[in-house]
Amino acid sequence: MLHSQTLVCFISAAFTTPRAILTGHDCEVTCVSVCAELGLVISGSKEGPCLIHSMNGDLLRTLEGPERCLRPRLIQSSTEGHCMIYYDKGQFCLFSVNGKLLRHMEVEDSVKAMLLSRDGQYLLTGGDGGVVSVWQVYDLKQLFTYPGCDAGIRSMAMSHDQRCIITGMASGSIVLFYNDFNRWHHEYQTRY
Numbered sequence: 130m131l132h133s134q135t136l137v138c139f140i141s142a143a144f145t146t147p148r149a150i151l152t153g154h155d156c157e158v159t160c161v162s163v164c165a166e167l168g169l170v171i172s173g174s175k176e177g178p179c180l181i182h183s184m185n186g187d188l189l190r191t192l193e194g195p196e197r198c199l200r201p202r203l204i205q206s207s208t209e210g211h212c213m214i215y216y217d218k219g220q221f222c223l224f225s226v227n228g229k230l231l232r233h234m235e236v237e238d239s240v241k242a243m244l245l246s247r248d249g250q251y252l253l254t255g256g257d258g259g260v261v262s263v264w265q266v267y268d269l270k271q272l273f274t275y276p277g278c279d280a281g282i283r284s285m286a287m288s289h290d291q292r293c294i295i296t297g298m299a300s301g302s303i304v305l306f307y308n309d310f311n312r313w314h315h316e317y318q319t320r321y
Contacts, residue, residue, distance in 0.1 A: 169182070190228040201214050238254070251266060
């Protein structure tokens, strides 16, 4: 009995002390992504830039987007060192972890959810239009659009095997889409 109480106290104490406190934003933080494999935390604030910190709390760099990219709303990072940021008004930016802007695109939909595939090659987006789109990350080319739903997409998750995309809808429903990244990879390789 004594051992389990000691373990509970140890676990409890371990979770009450922060490992690091990350500073640098002047406004409230609106989005965060952690890339544990690279030891990085990428965060965006309401009126300001996106920052890259080490997991030890060191501020490494600032990500500067084009002029119209002012308010970051969603961030996803990959183990390959890419950082995808969605800003207000349909603006997407792809950065390297070194802070270089690699690509920029604008979409019509007001995006509310996005995911990167595990290998970082594909981006999934969904928003007010109720459509899930699949994009190739390195050139931001749209590969596929699933049939539209009757309500806007508010959240998105993917199964562990990446075969199912689950979307939470503004209507309160949950919609499941079958997914096959291998198909798009094969089609793209044979086409080009």
